[in-house]
Amino acid sequence: DTAVSQTPKYLVTQMGNDKSIKCEQNLGHDTMYWYKQDSKKFLKIMFSYNNKELIINETVPNRFSPKSPDKAHLNLHINSLELGDSAVYFCASSQTMGGQTDTQYFGPGTRLTVL
Amino acid sequence: AQSVAQPEDQVNVAEGNPLTVKCTYSVSGNPYLFWYVQYPNRGLQFLLKYITGDNLVKGSYGFEAEFNKSQTSFHLKKPSALVSDSALYFCAGNDYKLSFGAGTTVTVRA
Numbered sequence: 194d195t196a197v198s199q200t201p202k203y204l205v206t207q208m209g210n211d212k213s214i215k216c217e218q219n220l221g222h223d224t225m226y227w228y229k230q231d232s233k234k235f236l237k238i239m240f241s242y243n244n245k246e247l248i249i250n251e252t253v254p255n256r257f258s259p260k261s262p263d264k265a266h267l268n269l270h271i272n273s274l275e276l277g278d279s280a281v282y283f284c285a286s287s288q289t290m291g292g293q294t295d296t297q298y299f300g301p302g303t304r305l306t307v308l
Numbered sequence: 309a310q311s312v313a314q315p316e317d318q319v320n321v322a323e324g325n326p327l328t329v330k331c332t333y334s335v336s337g338n339p340y341l342f343w344y345v346q347y348p349n350r351g352l353q354f355l356l357k358y359i360t361g362d363n364l365v366k367g368s369y370g371f372e373a374e375f376n377k378s379q380t381s382f383h384l385k386k387p388s389a390l391v392s393d394s395a396l397y398f399c400a401g402n403d404y405k406l407s408f409g410a411g412t413t414v415t416v417r418a
Contacts, residue, residue, distance in 0.1 A: 197351075226405075234396060236352075236408040249405055283351060293340040293402045294359045299352040 196220050197300035199284050205306045206274055214269045214303045216284030224248070225267035226285040226297065227259060236283070242267050243289075271305075279307045310335045310401030312382075314409035322417055327389040329412045331382045331399030340402040341382045343373055346411075347395045358382060369393070389416045 197218045206212055218225060226249075227239040241249040245261045256272045271278060281302045287295040312333045321327050333339050340359055344352040356367025363375045373384045384397060394416045399409040 228406075234346075234411050236398065236406075236411075238405045238407075241405065251405075285352075293338075293404060294357070295402075296342070296354050296357060297406055298354065299344075301351040 197284055197286055197298050199282075199300040199303050201303060202301065203304050203306075205308065207308055208274055208276060210274050211270070211272045212274060212305070213271070214282055214284075214305070216267045216269070216300055218265055218284075218286040218298070218300075220286055220288075220298060222286040222288050222298075223264055224287045224289060224292075224295075225261065225264070226287075227267065227269050228283040228285060228299075230281040230283060230302070232280070239282075240267075240269075274305075274307045276307050279305055281305070310339065310403040311407055312341070312399045312401045312409045314397075314399055314412045316412050317410070318413045318415065320415045320417065321389050323391050324388050327384075327386040327393065327414065327416070329384040329397045329399075329414060331384065331409060333380050333382060333399075333401055335401065335403075339375075339382075341373075341375065342400040342402060342406065343367065343371070343382075343384050344398045344400065344408075345369075345395050346398065352398065355384070389414075391416050391418050 224243045226241045240259045242261045244264045258270045261267045284300040285297040287297045342357045343355040358375045366372045400406045
């Protein structure tokens, strides 16, 4: 079984559309994250949730809205997609929040292409 | 705050030779340092981490990393590289969120 899974793997859409990416973890972790990897492979955190509560929100446009229906799921909804949103989005999870020593486990990524 | 830097964009080695991927860090407290590897079109895979204790940390796939406080470095090493080690390697510091270096592309030639 995949520990952290994301759907879809690829997402191609037009500017202005609204899309969602889903993430699920079966590790029993309390904390989940969204990261963005740009075309130069830079990785940057976007959000983190601990047990369904938003903990970190890194200067991300409010077109991006994470939603956590339960602690095993963290979805990312993006409104009014722009060309600059094209990137690979990674979901991750870790055992606890505020655990600087905790290992984060990553999903396979969703490659979003905005045309 | 923690930040890391990977001074080399690319590292090229021949199969069977030692592999070193460099990482330096800057922290205001205790360093918590991680190495991840990303294979083409794949997610990040955890290799190892330094929390405290032994300066030599052993990880997955035969990798190890040496924590050096005086040089503020956490270099990733493998004694004998394989072609299958060709990938993108990230160093990261954890200050309640992972802050990644820019990544180092490793190419191991047969």
